[in-house]
Amino acid sequence: MFLRRNAIPVVKGTKDIFTPEIELIDHINRTADEKYRQYGYKKIETPIMEYTDLFARSIGTYTDIVQKEMFTFSDRKDRSITLRPEGTAGVVRAYLENNFSFNPGITKVHYNGPMFRAERPQKGRLREFHQFGCEAIGSMNVLLDVEIIELHINLLHKLKLKDFTLLINSVGDKNCRKEYTALLDKFLRKNKSKLCENCRSRADTNPLRVFDCKNPTCQEIYNDAPLLTDHLCDECAGHFEKLQSWLKLKTIPFSINKKLVRGFDYYTKTVFEIQSTLLGAQNALLGGGRYDYLIELLGGKPTPAVGTAVGIERLMIALKEQNIPFKPDHKAQVYICTAGNFDEKIVIRLMDHVREHGYIPFYSYEAKSLKAQLKEADKLNCSFSLILGEEEMKKDQIVLRSLEKGSQENIDLNDFKKNISDYLKVKN
RNA sequence: GUGGAUGUAGCUCAGCCCGGUUAGAGCACCUGGUUGUGGCCCAGGUGGCCGGGGGUUCAAAUCCCCUCAUCCACCCCA
Numbered sequence: 001m002f003l004r005r006n007a008i009p010v011v012k013g014t015k016d017i018f019t020p021e022i023e024l025i026d027h028i029n030r031t032a033d034e035k036y037r038q039y040g041y042k043k044i045e046t047p048i049m050e051y052t053d054l055f056a057r058s059i060g061t062y063t064d065i066v067q068k069e070m071f072t073f074s075d076r077k078d079r080s081i082t083l084r085p086e087g088t089a090g091v092v093r094a095y096l097e098n099n100f101s102f103n104p105g106i107t108k109v110h111y112n113g114p115m116f117r118a119e120r121p122q123k124g125r126l127r128e129f130h131q132f133g134c135e136a137i138g139s140m141n142v143l144l145d146v147e148i149i150e151l152h153i154n155l156l157h158k159l160k161l162k163d164f165t166l167l168i169n170s171v172g173d174k175n176c177r178k179e180y181t182a183l184l185d186k187f188l189r190k191n192k193s194k195l196c197e198n199c200r201s202r203a204d205t206n207p208l209r210v211f212d213c214k215n216p217t218c219q220e221i222y223n224d225a226p227l228l229t230d231h232l233c234d235e236c237a238g239h240f241e242k243l244q245s246w247l248k249l250k251t252i253p254f255s256i257n258k259k260l261v262r263g264f265d266y267y268t269k270t271v272f273e274i275q276s277t278l279l280g281a282q283n284a285l286l287g288g289g290r291y292d293y294l295i296e297l298l299g300g301k302p303t304p305a306v307g308t309a310v311g312i313e314r315l316m317i318a319l320k321e322q323n324i325p326f327k328p329d330h331k332a333q334v335y336i337c338t339a340g341n342f343d344e345k346i347v348i349r350l351m352d353h354v355r356e357h358g359y360i361p362f363y364s365y366e367a368k369s370l371k372a373q374l375k376e377a378d379k380l381n382c383s384f385s386l387i388l389g390e391e392e393m394k395k396d397q398i399v400l401r402s403l404e405k406g407s408q409e410n411i412d413l414n415d416f417k418k419n420i421s422d423y424l425k426v427k428n
Numbered sequence: 429g430u431g432g433a434u435g436u437a438g439c440u441c442a443g444c445c446c447g448g449u450u451a452g453a454g455c456a457c458c459u460g461g462u463u464g465u466g467g468c469c470c471a472g473g474u475g476g477c478c479g480g481g482g483g484u485u486c487a488a489a490u491c492c493c494c495u496c497a498u499c500c501a502c503c504c505c506a
Binding site for chain 1: 429430458459462465466497499500501502505506
């Protein structure tokens with residue numbers, strides 16, 4: 001079944017996206033665009049490739065993504081280029097490059113496009129995958145954190161998704177992290193001998209990430225570890241408090257997960273994730289948080305910001321898993337059949353005419369029996385077929401057959417053209 | 429990078445354990461049953477380097493080795 005002789009397969013972890021699925025994707029994207037518009041976000045498109053340093057600096061040199069999951073190559077002048085593994089870095093680069101800070105108000109943008117990570121593919125994880133997301137750059141106000149969370153929860157409701165939960169946490173800022181890191185360091189050094197190899201190396205390079213470890217013995221040890229959430233400075237604790245009370249006020253259910261540490265180094269204060277039980281092992285549908293130092297880190301003035309990214313493929317899995325019927329509404333399809341010898345000019349003109357009135361014409365293009373043409377019309381789900389018969393054409397008539405009712409009538413061609421919408425009414 | 433499962437017709441899969449006629453089914457596709465009328469039904473037909481390579485054997489889809497691919501899980505993340 002696999003490869004025909006000489007054929008070249010798709011690249012590992014990438015997929016062709018076409019007919020039934022792409023309609024669902026379009027629907028998701030349209031719904032998201034509309035939601036972002038309602039919340040005042042403007043669309044932005046940034047390049048799929050950026051200089052490697054952009055990601056190394058923003059995501060963090062010692063993160064798994066930068067260490068081993070980027071598609072990186074050299075251009076002809078030996079500059080290191082990387083296919084973007086996430087959307088925020090590019091947006092922030094564009095923010096600086098185009099001086100968005102001089103625009104009125106804060107910057108609210110949303111994006112949508114492919115991302116690339118060189119991981120081993122599995123359910124809900126591809127090497128080329130698609131995300132949409134948004135960034136609100138220029139304010140520390142916790143209201144933005146709340147707004148962004150609310151926006152996406154609204155969106156999931158709009159898409160009729162069930163069975164998802166919001167997890168929140170705070171990862172502090174420079175101040176509290178410094179003090180906390182000292183505490184955690186001490187703890188990790190004390191327990192170093194009992195930790196797995198991975199955790200030991202993380203203890204040195206990126207201690208906060210140890211909590212991601214799924215090794216049960218490590219996790220048991222971490223039950224007694226000091227948690228950043230319990231050691232926030234006054235400002236961060238206040239921010240986190242406010243976030244919670246706003247969420248309560250808005251009756252958005254959430255749970256605090258003190259071990260929620262996300263895979264990018266740039267997060268500060270608020271981090272959150274929405275998980276779905278319908279997904280399998282990769283249960284994060286969407287994730288995001290604050291990144292108050294990133295703009296500065298990439299060469300701008302100190303500017304606080306918050307953002308989110310949603311995994312489209314994962315959203316689709318969840319949506320499909322709960323069998324939400326999605327039927328794109330489409331105009332009536334009309335199949336034009338011919339019987340006997342014909343000048344195809346008549347067919348072409350008729351197709352044009354049908355199209356001009358908003359219906360979708362189909363035609364066999366290949367010589368086929370009338371029976372075969374009607375069969376095809378049926379398979380294509382056409383509502384009507386117009387039969388151009390040699391006999392009828394002598395009288396300037398055509399046959400209009402309703403494929404749903406199974407009835408047909410001879411009508412005057414000009415009359416049909418004039419009153420096309422009356423003839424092609426589809427009953428719902 | 430590590431582990432497990434699976435690769436047979438366009439699709440879903442049987443056959444493999446226990447080697448032995450021309451490798452099967454359902455769906456899909458094409459033709460006919462209607463000189464110009466779909467769906468349902470009936471009859472017939474097209475379509476397979478049995479993922480690839482090597483080995484064992486008189487004989488391999490079937491047993492052994494290697495390899496590639498896909499899926500799932502770990503890691504990490506959307």
